[in-house]
Amino acid sequence: MGSEYAIEMKHITIKFGNLVANDDVTLQLKKGEIHALLGENGAGKSTLMSILFGLYHADKGEIYVNGVKENITDPLVANKLGIGMVHQHFKLVENFTVLENIILGCEDEKMGLLRMDKARKKITEISSKYNFDIDLDAKIENITVGMQQRTEILKMLYRDNNILIFDEPTAVLTPNEIDEFMEILKNLKAEGKSILFISHKLDEIKKVADKCTILRLGKVVNTVNCEDCTKEQLSEMMVGRKVSLKVDKKPATPGDVVLKVRNLTIAGEKGHKDKVENVSLDVRSGEIVCIAGIDGNGQSEFVKGLTGLMKVKSGKVYLCDEDITYATVRHRNMGLMSHIPEDRHRDGLVLDYSVAKNVVLQQYFDKEFSKSGFLDKNEILKYTHQIMKEYDIRSSNGEYTICRAMSGGNQQKIITGREMTKPHKLMIAVQPTRGLDVGAIEYIHKKIVELRDRGIAVLLVSFELEEVMNLADKILVMYEGQIVGKFDPKTVDLNELGLYMAGSKRMNLEVA
Amino acid sequence: MKKINFTPLISSLLAILAGLVIGFLILLICNTKEAVPGFLTIIMGPFTHGLEGIGDVLYYATPLILCGTSVGFAFRTGLFNIGGSGQYLMGAFGAVYVGLMCEFLGPVQWVVALIVACILGGICGGITGALKAYFNVNEVITSIMLNYISLYFVNMTIRGNAMLFNPARNESRNIKEVAEVPQLGLDKIFSGSAVNIGIIIAIVVAIIIYIILEKTVFGYELKACGFNKNASRYAGINENKSIIYSMIIAGAICGLAGGIAYLSGTGKHIEIKDVIPAEGFNGISVALLGVSNPIAIIFSGLFIAYLTAGGFYLQLFHFSKEIIDIIIAIIIYFSAFSLLVTNIISRKSKKGKE
Numbered sequence: 021m022g023s024e025y026a027i028e029m030k031h032i033t034i035k036f037g038n039l040v041a042n043d044d045v046t047l048q049l050k051k052g053e054i055h056a057l058l059g060e061n062g063a064g065k066s067t068l069m070s071i072l073f074g075l076y077h078a079d080k081g082e083i084y085v086n087g088v089k090e091n092i093t094d095p096l097v098a099n100k101l102g103i104g105m106v107h108q109h110f111k112l113v114e115n116f117t118v119l120e121n122i123i124l125g126c127e128d129e130k131m132g133l134l135r136m137d138k139a140r141k142k143i144t145e146i147s148s149k150y151n152f153d154i155d156l157d158a159k160i161e162n163i164t165v166g167m168q169q170r171t172e173i174l175k176m177l178y179r180d181n182n183i184l185i186f187d188e189p190t191a192v193l194t195p196n197e198i199d200e201f202m203e204i205l206k207n208l209k210a211e212g213k214s215i216l217f218i219s220h221k222l223d224e225i226k227k228v229a230d231k232c233t234i235l236r237l238g239k240v241v242n243t244v245n246c247e248d249c250t251k252e253q254l255s256e257m258m259v260g261r262k263v264s265l266k267v268d269k270k271p272a273t274p275g276d277v278v279l280k281v282r283n284l285t286i287a288g289e290k291g292h293k294d295k296v297e298n299v300s301l302d303v304r305s306g307e308i309v310c311i312a313g314i315d316g317n318g319q320s321e322f323v324k325g326l327t328g329l330m331k332v333k334s335g336k337v338y339l340c341d342e343d344i345t346y347a348t349v350r351h352r353n354m355g356l357m358s359h360i361p362e363d364r365h366r367d368g369l370v371l372d373y374s375v376a377k378n379v380v381l382q383q384y385f386d387k388e389f390s391k392s393g394f395l396d397k398n399e400i401l402k403y404t405h406q407i408m409k410e411y412d413i414r415s416s417n418g419e420y421t422i423c424r425a426m427s428g429g430n431q432q433k434i435i436t437g438r439e440m441t442k443p444h445k446l447m448i449a450v451q452p453t454r455g456l457d458v459g460a461i462e463y464i465h466k467k468i469v470e471l472r473d474r475g476i477a478v479l480l481v482s483f484e485l486e487e488v489m490n491l492a493d494k495i496l497v498m499y500e501g502q503i504v505g506k507f508d509p510k511t512v513d514l515n516e517l518g519l520y521m522a523g524s525k526r527m528n529l530e531v532a
Numbered sequence: 533m534k535k536i537n538f539t540p541l542i543s544s545l546l547a548i549l550a551g552l553v554i555g556f557l558i559l560l561i562c563n564t565k566e567a568v569p570g571f572l573t574i575i576m577g578p579f580t581h582g583l584e585g586i587g588d589v590l591y592y593a594t595p596l597i598l599c600g601t602s603v604g605f606a607f608r609t610g611l612f613n614i615g616g617s618g619q620y621l622m623g624a625f626g627a628v629y630v631g632l633m634c635e636f637l638g639p640v641q642w643v644v645a646l647i648v649a650c651i652l653g654g655i656c657g658g659i660t661g662a663l664k665a666y667f668n669v670n671e672v673i674t675s676i677m678l679n680y681i682s683l684y685f686v687n688m689t690i691r692g693n694a695m696l697f698n699p700a701r702n703e704s705r706n707i708k709e710v711a712e713v714p715q716l717g718l719d720k721i722f723s724g725s726a727v728n729i730g731i732i733i734a735i736v737v738a739i740i741i742y743i744i745l746e747k748t749v750f751g752y753e754l755k756a757c758g759f760n761k762n763a764s765r766y767a768g769i770n771e772n773k774s775i776i777y778s779m780i781i782a783g784a785i786c787g788l789a790g791g792i793a794y795l796s797g798t799g800k801h802i803e804i805k806d807v808i809p810a811e812g813f814n815g816i817s818v819a820l821l822g823v824s825n826p827i828a829i830i831f832s833g834l835f836i837a838y839l840t841a842g843g844f845y846l847q848l849f850h851f852s853k854e855i856i857d858i859i860i861a862i863i864i865y866f867s868a869f870s871l872l873v874t875n876i877i878s879r880k881s882k883k884g885k886e
Contacts, residue, residue, distance in 0.1 A: 327766075329765060329766065348768065349765060349766065349767075349768040350768030350769075351768075352768075353767070353768045354768075359766070361766060366760075366762045366763070367762050367763055367765075367766040368763065368766065369760070369763060370756050370759045370760045370763045370764070371759070371760065372759040372760075373755075373756065373759065377752065381756075381763070381766075381767040382767045382768055384749060384752050384753075385749050390749045393748050393749050393750065394747050394748050394749070395747060395748065395749060395752060
């Protein structure tokens with residue numbers, strides 16, 4: 021018990037096949053410290069935390085908890101040692117209440133009957149100590165993501181966990197919720213909890229973390245005091261080279277209207293209100309229009325309406341002056357619309373197809389790639405090779421690699437490369453950099469600006485304010501299916517934007 | 533550059549080995565003394581009877597390869613065609629009907645009969661596909677139900693038509709030799725066996741299906757829908773059309789199998805009974821062993837046929853021929869099982885990469 025470290029992971033090595041996910045990684049978490057784990061996609065952060073939480077077993081290395089060597093074989097053991105983890109995707113039962121979710125797995129019972137009162141008392145105490153302000157009887161499906169995260173935190177605190185692991189905790193939160201979350205982290209620290217959190221957002225790390233360990237390609241690059249490092253230094257260590265976080269771009273030179281949307285309304289599920297209400301907007305060639313907003317405010321449905329994947333209830337969509345409101349998806353694809361979809365696994369790729377087959381997903385039938393009903397393998401491979409080279413897509417088996425076996429970053433690059441290379445006048449991109457690391461984000465941002473400078477109209481939907489601020493020539497805010505604000509990124513104030521995103525302010529706009 | 537994946541081949545071979553070992557154990561339990569010669573018969577079986585034996589293997593293999601191709605094809609396009617038996621029976625009915633009623637067609641009678649068999653099988657599969665595409669009814673349920681509908685439809689129609697029905701034997705009438713699928717000299721090579729050009733048709737169909745799946749634009753669409761419906765929609769593919777086409781083709785292949793089987797001149801008649809023919813289900817086994825690859829299905833069909841033929845000779849050693857069914861069943865179990873194991877292994881190694 022005499023150790024000053026809550027967690028010490030020493031010389032952890034784990035291999036998956038030929039891939040060394042963690043290579044001699046040593047991580048020390050002091051008691052009462054907030055320790056950030058920074059790294060690119062696939063750097064081995066999540067793997068390391070999964071080892072600590074007992075989900076994977078290291079091939080080599082030792083783990084000490086409070087100075088005692090432990091063998092963490094599964095999450096239950098981790099729990100007994102006081103280690104709790106909030107996963108990136110919450111593990112909550114949607115139609116249970118907050119309270120039920122918290123006690124799930126360690127319920128009190130008396131003669132087979134569930135007893136909640138003791139648990140309720142304890143949870144209320146914890147909740148008021150940290151100012152959680154949470155309704156214990158609300159169902160998970162009805163509360164915000166931020167509240168769901170608090171539920172996850174309460175779950176750990178209820179189990180008296182002292183070592184808390186967060187996997188990308190802020191990825192799903194709004195700017196305000198992020199601020200509140202940062203407060204919670206500080207309070208937890210003040211109560212003596214030791215915290216590990218995975219992130220690739222440098223701002224947050226600077227804001228709350230005491231120490232930061234940077235991983236690259238499975239190896240520890242460095243462990244630094246956050247105070248002593250600038251953001252630029254951190255990102256350089258993470259990526260291994262200098263990265264410009266700002267996108268260099270010339271002022272936009274908007275031309276003709278390419279996409280014209282008038283009074284678009286898209287119905288919600290039966291009995292629910294419309295997902296998109298009366299949206300009108302224009303996107304001109306040579307400009308990037310960003311739709312900012314919190315996830316789930318109708319952005320996905322709006323894009324699906326534009327791309328033909330969802331039925332439109334009323335209103336009109338024009339692409340280069342042609343009415344495409346009811347056109348088939350193929351007609352739109354051929355009608356010069358490119359679309360980087362939100363969910364790359366669900367919509368963007370046939371994961372069981374090779375890179376080559378995915379690259380021609382909308383064009384396989386085209387004269388260029390097929391002859392009298394047969395696929396022209398050589399042409400497809402040539403085209404694929406060119407895209408893979410240009411977009412630096414890495415894979416184990418070249419053009420033949422099955423996409424499922426590739427990393428998320430490379431999968432995203434396949435889609436980006438495909439959509440940017442195929443002939444188009446309008447690019448609709450939804451979260452094009454979701455889950456990518458700084459280096460890849462920089463690259464895709466550069467490409468999007470290039471598109472714009474070539475005179476392509478770009479409609480970008482993003483939940484990341486930084487991305488919006490970096491790229492947009494015009495910012496529109498979507499809230500509950502409506503466009504509630506229109507801003508010039510050069511003059512807008514972030515807090516102001518946040519108020520619009522959260523629905524507390526709105527403008528009246530005829531056509532955005 | 534392109535690496536060939538040998539895992540499925542290895543898993544199938546392992547399954548066969550395991551099935552044979554356990555089969556041998558069963559032989560030992562049943563009759564210890566004759567187990568070794570019995571086992572050798574299974575392995576050597578058809579060869580001990582020379583070319584006739586091989587001819588019989590080819591004859592048995594014909595419906596297995598076709599039904600296997602049908603199931604495998606549907607499976608590659610994301611559908612489970614469990615209605616092969618009904619489609620097979622409809623095909624048989626179509627062929628028998630033309631064979632008995634359309635003598636005026638002369639030398640092309642058998643060709644027309646097989647085409648009608650394909651059409652009826654295709655309609656049967658197409659109904660399943662359309663229900664799935666437009667009403668989202670699971671194809672497993674509809675195709676099983678269509679098995680029974682086909683069975684009773686065929687029974688009813690044959691019994692109700694004096695030109696088709698032979699009341700003395702409660703089955704369809706004999707088909708004249710001119711309407712039979714020709715043997716084209718195969719009977720000379722494999723004298724004594726019932727082999728006909730059906731086996732050649734089956735192999736050609738399997739190869740065509742392979743080419744469709746791997747090389748054509750049409751196959752690209754069908755497989756894309758099978759792998760990922762959403763991405764196919766995103767790509768502008770009409771997934772409803774794909775589902776229906778897939779099922780029509782799968783049904784037509786099973787129908788063809790039925791047509792060939794009942795025009796073989798081996799005394800096979802459509803009997804009026806309440807039992808669904810097993811061929812469609814056997815197709816599932818064959819497809820499973822051939823990991824849904826049409827080329828591999830040719831071999832797995834031949835292999836199962838080989839074992840079945842060997843099973844008949846097993847009776848010489850006082851074993852009942854059902855033992856061979858047990859061995860085949862075990863092989864199928866193991867091939868399903870070993871696929872599961874290889875899947876788990878590959879999934880584990882993938883997890884690591886993230």
